Amino acid sequence: MAFTAKDVQKLREMTNVGMMDCKKALTASDGDMDKAIEWLREKGLAAAAKKAGRIAAEGAVKAVVKDGIGAIVEINCETDFAANSDKFKDFLGDVAEAVLENNPADLDALKACIYPGSDKTIEAMIPEKVLVIGENLQIRRFARFDTGVSVPYIHMGGRIGVLVNLEIEGIAADDVVELGKDLCMQIAAMNPAFLDKSSVDPATLAKEREIQLALAREENSKAAKPKPDAIVEKMVEGRIGKYYEENCLMQQAFVKENKVSVEKHVAEVAKQLGGSIKVVKYVRFEKGEGIEKKADDFAAEVAAAAGLK
Numbered sequence: 001m002a003f004t005a006k007d008v009q010k011l012r013e014m015t016n017v018g019m020m021d022c023k024k025a026l027t028a029s030d031g032d033m034d035k036a037i038e039w040l041r042e043k044g045l046a047a048a049a050k051k052a053g054r055i056a057a058e059g060a061v062k063a064v065v066k067d068g069i070g071a072i073v074e075i076n077c078e079t080d081f082a083a084n085s086d087k088f089k090d091f092l093g094d095v096a097e098a099v100l101e102n103n104p105a106d107l108d109a110l111k112a113c114i115y116p117g118s119d120k121t122i123e124a125m126i127p128e129k130v131l132v133i134g135e136n137l138q139i140r141r142f143a144r145f146d147t148g149v150s151v152p153y154i155h156m157g158g159r160i161g162v163l164v165n166l167e168i169e170g171i172a173a174d175d176v177v178e179l180g181k182d183l184c185m186q187i188a189a190m191n192p193a194f195l196d197k198s199s200v201d202p203a204t205l206a207k208e209r210e211i212q213l214a215l216a217r218e219e220n221s222k223a224a225k226p227k228p229d230a231i232v233e234k235m236v237e238g239r240i241g242k243y244y245e246e247n248c249l250m251q252q253a254f255v256k257e258n259k260v261s262v263e264k265h266v267a268e269v270a271k272q273l274g275g276s277i278k279v280v281k282y283v284r285f286e287k288g289e290g291i292e293k294k295a296d297d298f299a300a301e302v303a304a305a306a307g308l309k
Helices: 005-016 019-029 035-049 086-102 107-109 122-133 172-189 202-221 229-247 263-272 297-307
Strands: 060-066 070-077 138-145 149-155 160-169 257-261 276-286
Touching: 005 019, 005 035, 005 122, 019 257, 035 138, 035 160, 035 297, 060 086, 060 160, 070 086, 070 149, 070 263, 070 276, 086 107, 086 122, 086 138, 086 257, 107 138, 122 229, 149 172, 172 263, 172 276, 202 229, 257 263, 263 297
Parallel strands: none
Antiparallel strands: 060 070, 070 138, 149 160, 160 276
């Protein structure tokens, strides 16, 4: 039975085993998927194959800066216990190092990079790490900044990671690290959806304006003395301003001094340092966000497998 590249990809997703090994397994099994999985297990990749189907929604985020280049990576596993192990942390650090050194374009390119300190690719190394760590592992996402000044921040041991990128002029990079940390903490705590009001996409803004207009008209219709439409329109614009303050980093109240916006605080720091500072971009990863978790917990799964319940 013949097989295609899509079959190889499917087997890889099912087992977390490298592409070449998946191809060998399908060749040896005449394209039969079940037999290919058995072949991989017989070759010593059984544990990795068995674990690959389990949901990995825990894990950690790592953000680092080295030689002016910043990287942030999220890797997922199944339990906090594994995420807190030195072996998992080493794996996370090595993948972040690969991002720094190789500038991969996407996850496939990252997995094709050579794993630090070895002659294997990251993709080929994952099954080995699954066997050593004992849980399914998924490299979920990453970002890399190689211009300007990048500042990293990790919250709660890797639950949230933030990487902020600044463009400075007339100021030493070391002098903006404190500002960068403050911005990172702001982003970690407030989770802004946009950098500033100019970056809110038109469709989102139009939808928000539509919602606020309907709400304002509804409230106005119930008022003892309904206001003219022009006043209602102004009410809507005021609410859009409030939307910016809640969802845009630069328009948010600065967490350390809520009487000023982040935008004004950055401008004040730049003035004090005698130069200019521009917040160019940021990335905020929260481990496991958006991943659907099983209702059963890991302990219950282990107990069930052992016939204890």
